[in-house]
Amino acid sequence: MxxxxxxxxxxxxxxxxxxxxxxxxxxxxxxxxxxRVLITGETGVGKxxxxxxxxxxxxxxxxxxxxxxxxxxxxxxxxxxxxxxxRGSFTDAYRDKPGILESAPNGTVFLDEVGEMSPRMQxxxxxxxETGEIQRVGGTTTMTRANVRIIAATNRDLHAAVAxxxxxxxxxxxxxxxxxxxxxxxxxxxxIPVLLEHFLDxxxxxxxxxxxxxxxxxxxxxxxxxxxxxxxxxxxAVERMVLRSAGPRIEADDVPADLRPGGRAATKPxxxxxxxxxxxxxxxxxLRRMLETGESFWSTVYGPFMSRDLRRDExxxxxxxxxxxxxxxxxxxxxxxxMADNDYKRFLSFLRTYxxxxxxxxxxxxxxSGRSMRVA
Ligand SMILES: Nc1ncnc2c1ncn2[C@@H]1O[C@H](COP(=O)(O)OP(=O)(O)OP(=O)(O)O)[C@@H](O)[C@H]1O
Ligand SMILES: [Mg+2]
Numbered sequence: 001m002x003x004x005x006x007x008x009x010x011x012x013x014x015x016x017x018x019x020x021x022x023x024x025x026x027x028x029x030x031x032x033x034x035x036r037v038l039i040t041g042e043t044g045v046g047k048x049x050x051x052x053x054x055x056x057x058x059x060x061x062x063x064x065x066x067x068x069x070x071x072x073x074x075x076x077x078x079x080x081x082x083x084x085x086x087r088g089s090f091t092d093a094y095r096d097k098p099g100i101l102e103s104a105p106n107g108t109v110f111l112d113e114v115g116e117m118s119p120r121m122q123x124x125x126x127x128x129x130e131t132g133e134i135q136r137v138g139g140t141t142t143m144t145r146a147n148v149r150i151i152a153a154t155n156r157d158l159h160a161a162v163a164x165x166x167x168x169x170x171x172x173x174x175x176x177x178x179x180x181x182x183x184x185x186x187x188x189x190x191x192i193p194v195l196l197e198h199f200l201d202x203x204x205x206x207x208x209x210x211x212x213x214x215x216x217x218x219x220x221x222x223x224x225x226x227x228x229x230x231x232x233x234x235x236x237a238v239e240r241m242v243l244r245s246a247g248p249r250i251e252a253d254d255v256p257a258d259l260r261p262g263g264r265a266a267t268k269p270x271x272x273x274x275x276x277x278x279x280x281x282x283x284x285x286x287l288r289r290m291l292e293t294g295e296s297f298w299s300t301v302y303g304p305f306m307s308r309d310l311r312r313d314e315x316x317x318x319x320x321x322x323x324x325x326x327x328x329x330x331x332x333x334x335x336x337x338x339m340a341d342n343d344y345k346r347f348l349s350f351l352r353t354y355x356x357x358x359x360x361x362x363x364x365x366x367x368x369s370g371r372s373m374r375v376a
Pocket of ligand 2: 047048
């Protein structure tokens with residue numbers, strides 16, 4: 001769980017195309033009321049950013065925004081994060097602990113990756129949304145209404161999940177009061193040049209490099225690319241180019257091969273999951289999507305693993321690669337696989353729950369024998 005006060009006034013949605021302006025209007029509208037918001041869109045399109053903007057522009061801005069990532073936690077852990085638990089209700093529950101629905105009074109609770117919730121958790125959440133009542137795990141008393149505003153996000157197609165029977169329709173309707181659909185970057189290519197300018201400026205300052213601009217050829221080349229990892233992938237690509245190019249302008253020649261036409265084929269986020277099999281080539285592809293495209297572990301690996309499209313040995317192979325690249329440092333693996341730093345505990349608990357945790361020591365020794373540490 002992450003609870004934080006939102007005080008970043010630099011939080012901004014970049015883009016100048018009508019679709020982005022419409023998105024900005026949606027955010028303003030959502031910020032005016034307390035209605036539940038459902039944000040959907042592919043990985044890296046800005047769902048998280050939009051949730052933060054809604055909170056920041058709302059009357060709740062001075063109260064906390066608490067985020068629960070529903071992927072990668074067991075039911076007991078999500079339940080205890082949301083509703084709290086009573087002492088002794090499960091092995092690690094040493095004390096009574098309030099859940100975030102209680103600890104963010106007058107604030108906003110952001111349920112990220114809500115499409116990953118198990119049927120049982122969907123039931124508990126639905127009960128809370130209908131009654132506003134909170135019962136701590138293992139507790140006997142029921143507390144009444146928490147004054148929180150719920151925003152949920154997912155990169156799953158919830159309509160399809162409802163049709164397939166994996167997501168409860170009644171829960172969907174409860175969450176889907178204001179629905180913000182964030183289009184993928186390839187459907188709003190006019191935003192690409194503005195985003196390129198924005199992130200170039202940001203990374204030049206961040207890395208204190210000499211001033212630099214884009215050549216028109218480079219902009220044209222990058223505007224033609226499909227960006228399966230959307231804005232996150234674009235941001236990571238700009239950082240790489242800022243660090244690697246030398247001249248006063250970033251030229252078409254500085255654009256990495258995989259972002260050019262005829263470079264390695266861009267896969268849509270759902271493609272690998274749809275194939276259903278993950279041989280060594282698929283494992284490599286999943287790794288590439290995280291390391292080069294900037295897709296997050298939660299959508300790329302965790303999702304297929306939970307829906308049994310990815311086997312445990314394949315998940316372990318992916319983890320092994322991450323540990324090799326970071327010299328056995330799980331915190332760096334969290335970054336390498338594009339998770340938030342505070343997903344560290346969740347990541348480890350997920351690996352342990354499913355018997356996929358690997359001892360880091362093996363990789364420490366390899367790191368000592370000359371393997372370089374590399375974090376994209
Ligand atoms: N329109 C935008 N303007 C500026 N930055 C953006 C915009 N859209 C996305 N970003 C940035 O791109 C990165 C990815 O966005 P974000 O984390 O919100 O994506 P997401 O949709 O939540 O992805 P995921 O489904 O993988 O969780 C963040 O650094 C975010 O600030
Ligand atoms: Mg997100």
